[in-house]
Amino acid sequence: MHEKLCEQFNSEFVLKSQQKYPQVSFVSQGQDKESAETGTSLVQFFTIGIIGIYLILTLLFKSYTQPIAVMLAIPMGWIGVVWGHFLLGLDLTIPSLVGFATLAGIVVNDNILLVNFIKQNISKQHDLFKACILAVQDRFRAIFITSLTTLAGLLPLLSESSTQAQFLIPLVASIAFGLIATTILASIIVPSVLIILADMGLFNAQEQKKDS
Template identity: 45%
Template structure:
């Protein structure tokens, strides 16, 4: 009985009006008599052809439908190509080549494949299975993603792989955010990775060697070392704050207490790889790019980490405090508390 008396949704008359307005504008322009020629200051005449007038008509219809959103934008986009063919504005080959290019449909299909992976939960299952195999070490996670990506490229197009791996990376990021109980702190941890890549590239330039596939493997290992250094510092700050230490004091203590472990990790890594970097034998040339990426990258990234991570953590807390004040409408607490 309740279902019988449920109020029915009202018909959206405004949408119908704007839809018909677009059709009316198209009809008015397309079937109107020939327009006068356009004349420039030099007196030259420009004739508005029937095809040009049809293009203006399609533009008015599509613009009206787009602005007032009477139908989904995808339908309006398809309608542009269909109208050009139906009203002989352009040849079908030219119209469909622009608006229904095979590459566009290929990318669309690839995105659909990625969407299927996400909707069916296959992406999460891949993430859980990969973490179960490689563990929680950052370097092994990067290696796992690299292997999964390489494997998928053998059975799917590269765009489909990209659409699949992106939600996979997001799932892994969410799993890594659980220990921090924050979705922003992992971004701080990963913020040092680009600087490590800059150091790896600079090392290749300094040594006069090109980037190779083994350089990429070195960057994967480098990302693990850099992230571990950042994790050590962020974890110390979090533990200190849980113990009641003010923010600024916790950040300064983390810089002091974790300076020696991070620096020793960097120096031992770099000087351990230095003999391989300077090796002149033919057998070593194959591995030198990987050693350069790891060695030089970790030096640059560590220098940045010791400054960037504490500063980024403090900035993040300041923004969090400001947002909290705006939401609650209370006075801002003193900085560092």
């Protein structure tokens, strides 16, 4: 309610006042100012976290391009965050963004395993396309069950109606629906991206065979 009133105030009263009195300026204070500062700080630390994840994956895969396939889990998670809030009738708030930032460190794990299995299948003399199919077949059940158990653990919080839990529900919704989205999309998008990278000459399946 507070955020809707603030949005209405900024879009109607402030806008009309600035048009009528251009010399007048408005400055946010109190909760609005704190929310803006928190959002800015969150974006900064989230960016640092993304860079850290990329550097770690670069060392793990000994490649600058393969981490791209793994880190696609993060925007895939955002798709789930947006749709989850829409389905539950929630606004995207600071706790929602905190949940998404937390989710970013979780969802890359499944993609790391998937890419590793693809590379292992390539080392067994399978071509890239066949290696992707086998990796998805081998890992999908484990990834699905892991995400399902995590979701089951979060469901009690999502269904909680107490006043104290209302602050946590957007955070939990981000994690829960983000996991659902990445579980469904990762098995399709990650192999597709690796195949595209191979077509562009940025992923050499033959080198993976030699490295093994």
